[in-house]
Amino acid sequence: MSQNASPEVPQSLQALVDKHDFLSLSDSKTYFPGSKGDGLPLICVDTPLCQALLTTNGGQLLSFTPKGGEELLWVSPNCNFSPGASLRGGIPLCLPWFGPHPTDDTRPKHGIARTREWALQSAQLDDSGVCHLKLALHHKADELFEHDFSAELTLSLGVTPTLHLTLTNTGATDFDASWVMHTYFAINSLEAARVEGLDGREYADKVEGGKYFTQSGPVTFNGEVDRVYEDIQLPVTLDDGQHRYRIEGDQCPSVVVWNIGAEAGSGIADIGPDNHRGYVCVERGACLGDTWRLPAGQARSAHMTIKAA
């Protein structure tokens, strides 16, 4: 594709968008000028309650703004918008494994869902003005993941976003799946940022090779932070001095808190010097000891909601 060519939009997606006034199509170069890569089509949502952007690459929400409110999500100015790339920002879905593959570190980090093409299957605006977008991914066993599964992700976008995930084992053998909704929150100040609701809980510190420590007070950010908290049944709150967001859910007991820090961030192509200051990730899902066992033929569901607190 030449540098300026528009990314191709599948006919089925164009037809679905054409049916709904609250949907339109654009592309990453328009919304993220100066970003890297070949470009990706973007689905734009505009309802009385919110505006949002998403891409079928990874089934990823990239932007969410309640009407009259502020942008919730961060996208790196160095994000690589190319088909099949993992996009640095928004809410990527890490699935069917979180972090390195449990037994084979040649496989991609954070699983396969975030770099695959999802299908937008339906769109609907309900009576309360909430827009529901259903995305699906059907995986046939391959060398990267040896089990068949289907994942359905419904984005319910009102004054707040809710993400519903249903994972179905469509094959004949049981498997383990770990996953997270890896939200990049746009923040006002990394110095002021704190994550509350984890005081006294144990966490695996990935910066310290996975050793376990006990959280004391809120999580703050002074250098690289990469922590996994298991079995957290209550909401956690992110406060950046200007905004407070409550991240709650059902069936997503793991909480991951991550900021790359100045030193490591400057060496990552799609972050770059100083850009780590723009985000904090507070992720919810099921990983480490919370990993799902999914018997053949069975399904499990979870959802996460982000509310202004």
Ligand SMILES: O=P(O)(O)OC[C@H]1O[C@H](O)[C@H](O)[C@@H](O)[C@@H]1O
């Ligand atoms: O660079 P990525 O593969 O997108 O991963 C970004 C980050 O995701 C999670 O938050 C992990 O806990 C981190 O260890 C990881 O660095």
